Amino acid sequence: MADDYVVYVLECADGSLYTGYTTDLERRVAEHDAGEGAKYTRGRTPVELVHHERYETRSAAMSREYEIKQLSRREKERLVGLDSGRA
Numbered sequence: 001m002a003d004d005y006v007v008y009v010l011e012c013a014d015g016s017l018y019t020g021y022t023t024d025l026e027r028r029v030a031e032h033d034a035g036e037g038a039k040y041t042r043g044r045t046p047v048e049l050v051h052h053e054r055y056e057t058r059s060a061a062m063s064r065e066y067e068i069k070q071l072s073r074r075e076k077e078r079l080v081g082l083d084s085g086r087a
Contacts, residue, residue, distance in 0.1 A: 005061035007068065009051040009080050012044035017076050019068045021061040025052060051080035 006025045010018045010032060018041050022028035031037040032047045041047055055061040068076065077083040 005055045005058050007053045007061050007064045008049060010047040011050045012041055012047050014044050019065055021065045
C-alpha cells in the first residue's frame with residue numbers, strides 16, 4: 001500500500017528536535033508523548049509533531065530520516081517551518 005512509512009520530526013519540551021520513522025504516526029507520537037518512545041524523548045515530554053513526510057518503502061523512509069538527522073539545527077528549523085521570527 002502507498003504511503004506506508006512516515007518520517008517525522010518532533011519538537012520536544014526543551015526545544016530540541018527529534019527525527020524518526022514509523023508505520024503508524026499517531027501511535028508513535030503518542031508513545032513519545034507518554035514517555036514510552038525513544039530514550040532521547042523520554043525526559044523531554046511533552047512533544048509536538050512539527051513535520052512529517054510519507055514514503056512507500058522502508059528504505060526510502062530510512063534514507064530520508066538519515067538525511068534529516070545530518071542537517072544542522074538551522075536547516076532542520078527551516079525544514080519544519082520553525083525559523084520564522086527566530087534569531
